[in-house]
Amino acid sequence: MRLISKGMLGVFAGILGTMALVAAAPAEDKFSAVYVMSDNLGDMGFNDNAKTGFDRAQKDGVRTRLLQASPTDPQLWRQNLEAVSNSGEWNVIFTGPNMHDNLAAVAPQHPDQKYVFFDDQLDLPNVLSVKYAQNEGSYLAGVLAAVAATDKANFPLSSGEPKIAVVAGMDLPVIQDFIVGFKQGAATVVPDIQVQVIFIGNFNDAQKAYDLTKTAIENGANVVYNVAGPAGLGILKGAADANRYAIGVDSDQNGLHPKNVLASMLKQIGNSIYDSIGQVRGGKAEFGKLKIYGLANEGVGLVYNDALVPASVKAKVDAAKAKVVNGELKVETAFK
Incomplete structure (x- = not known):
């Protein structure tokens, strides 16, 4: 019996992820946001916090999708980012840690596509960078x-x-x-x-x-x-x-x-994501600039036991x- 290698599984996962994106696109014209991840949910930390922002937006009628990927498969991160950028289905594409080089390569190829890059910074005219204090x-x-x-x-x-x-x-x-x-x-x-x-x-x-x-x-x-x-x-x-x-x-x-x-x-990742979606949706997002969330605007904080x-x-x-x-x-x- 011939086993499928880990690399082949990553390729298949990327193909399936792209197919799922196309299949998931609804007929109605909803504002849409997708998160291309370099990791998985379930960390009870950064990624799960980010998810709360998309969940809140979904309740407001925004179509959302989170594309998880193995943290050891950077090829799949790039494939997913290229797939959503090429699809034309998303009003705004979010990505975050570990994706700097990928976004730097892909975003210039899609000047009309809007991106939000959080927990890092990239100075491009179609990218809103978000950092936290x-x-x-x-x-x-x-x-x-x-x-x-x-x-x-x-x-x-x-x-x-x-x-x-x-x-x-x-x-x-x-x-x-x-x-x-x-x-x-x-x-x-x-x-x-x-x-x-x-x-x-x-x-x-x-x-x-x-x-x-x-x-x-x-x-x-x-x-x-x-x-x-x-x-x-x-x-x-x-x-x-x-x-x-x-x-x-x-x-x-x-x-x-x-x-x-x-x-x-x-680090109120979810708050910043929800806020960013609202800014993009309302035409107020300042692409090409950096927005910082700190203590004063509840971007960070301490919750006690x-x-x-x-x-x-x-x-x-x-x-x-x-x-x-x-x-x-x-x-x-x-x-x-």
């Missing part, structure tokens, strides 16, 4: 982490030592933006706090993330900040199994390990947020 949201996470690490009365799983950690996917500018903000926030509470920074090397290896989290905790970290996409599920489990604290990211991950996850730093974080600590973090929003404090960034 993850440094601002991470600043709040850093404040909370430093308090939790050193306040044994309110956070009994901590040793009381000023030691925290970031376990991150890859050493990229956007990830460094998380780290810079997190360190700054923590230092405002405990100036000499120790912050371990550990990179997994990818965003999908949850087992490696788990192991590295256990290492960080063995090295003294009382709180571990998850900045690792789908792999971050391993970080949260690692912290829970070691009976220490963690902070989630992108979506509300507090319920995954409710005795250990203090809060989640939300109320069972673990007392009101007095929330007040400290919220006071820090107010200083950022009113301009009294400027959060450092990895983007110069």
Whole structure:
């Protein structure tokens, strides 16, 4: 019996995806939006947050489709982007992380097609770029982490030592933006706090993330900040199994390990997608420009686990947020 190779499966998947796009096109003239992914749903983080924006738009009558793809099959990412661009069926095409080179190649070939590129930037006249002030949201996470690490009365799983950690996917500018903000926030509470920074090397290896989290905790970290996409599920489990604290990211991950996850730093991907669809639909989107979503316009934020974080600590973090929003404090960034 002859087996089909993984590469052949990817080609077949691309062909089937293109056929499905054509078959799914309805007769009525609805505003339409499609998301070409470089990953799958089910991460309980970035991708699932993005989906909420398309779900909201769908309730408004927008025809939507999300094209998932294996994170290890970049050929399929490109095929899907070319297929939707060639189809002429979509008013706006969304794509995001890992798709910079693909979009840079495809978008100029379709000057009349509108694209929204989120969590990255591409300066083309038919592309609206969307970024998030993850440094601002991470600043709040850093404040909370430093308090939790050193306040044994309110956070009994901590040793009381000023030691925290970031376990991150890859050493990229956007990830460094998380780290810079997190360190700054923590230092405002405990100036000499120790912050371990550990990179997994990818965003999908949850087992490696788990192991590295256990290492960080063995090295003294009382709180571990998850900045690792789908792999971050391993970080949260690692912290829970070691009976220490963690902070989630992108979506509300507090319920995954409710005795250990203090809060989640939300990158409101879904809000920005829903807002962008409305702008494009209303003819107000500024293509060729960059739009940033931060604390002031609810593009990022911190959602607490109320069972673990007392009101007095929330007040400290919220006071820090107010200083950022009113301009009294400027959060450092990895983007110069």
